[in-house]
Amino acid sequence: MKAFQIINDDGVSEAIGFIIIFGLVMTGIALITLYGYPMLLQQQSNADVRNMEQTMVVLQNDIKSLCYKSVPYKETSLQVAGGVLTMENATATGKRFNISVIKNDGTINTTELFSPGAFVYTADSQDATLALENGAVIRAQAGGSSMIAEPRWYIDTNNGEKTFVINLVALNASTEMSRNGMGTVRMKLNNSTVSSLNLPKETVAVSYTSTGEFSRAWENYLTGTLKMNKSGDNTYTLGGVDRLIVKKYEVQVLGI
């Protein structure tokens, strides 16, 4: 059999073969550097933001334990990557929440002006801000924001009586703090106050005023989950409320 075959390897050169293989390898490396590496970095930064979302939910759970479960002190180790975690004092965020009662004769009774304070994470390489404000975890991007974890505000209807419970959580610290890398968030509950108002089927108005980017998230929460009506800019109302309970918690952040 072998005798009949013609072996034609005149055009085979080891040098050309090497150049072709080398060229392929170099092209491969170039493509990976050009497209693969930026994609990898993008993935990394996405993962950082997603990790931070989870960390924010963990911090929110810590705050829940402090406020609703009578736990006096909490600390959580966390890693902040791809951005900076800042703790904004209640006085720094300004009075964002205004809770008032609109009486049936039309007079307005302001019951609470509240500054929440916040944990804010700002990502370095992408447009994402995460915030833990007033017990809610919010993600903001250019032009909008959404709530990742909701605060514990609720409406209880029992025997035809509507009770509206608003939990307000303020974060306070002696100074403003920020963190990049490993850190430990240490928090304790300073004090809590309850105000309970009996209203004969009156309207409760909540308004959220902020220069920040979280108003859309609060709007969706108040009109969506709590089914409040939007009346005017940043003001939301709920009618037919028999009792309004406003609980104010002050959480002291000892360090991050």
Add this chain to the structure above:
Amino acid sequence: MEKLDNEAQWIVLMGFMVAVAFFFLALVINQSTLVGQTTAEGVLEFPKEEIRDFTAEVATLVDSGDVYAADGTMDEEIRNDIVRLEEVRNNAIVDYSVEKTELSGKTYNKTVFHFNNGVTVYDATVYY
């Protein structure tokens, strides 16, 4: 000419398949932290002890008869105290009502419980 030796091509194929399998495994593991977190929260969130505290307190009052005022109706003062305490201490809205009910010739205290802490709503009717 030498015979083309392609007997071991399946090794390359297996390598490729293992790589794909690792990729999917990584995706699944990535999701599992999220699932674990939510499940753990769910268990922590259920206020079993708080509901027990509340129902046990009312049951004690029913047993001792203190739940009724002198005129045989429910004692509103004690009820208001319990409602306020639950509001302040447990961050929960509670309510109960008690009335004497005849059931097959015997008198029972029909007790209706209501508990709501924003996450869990619990309603129960119990005959003591």
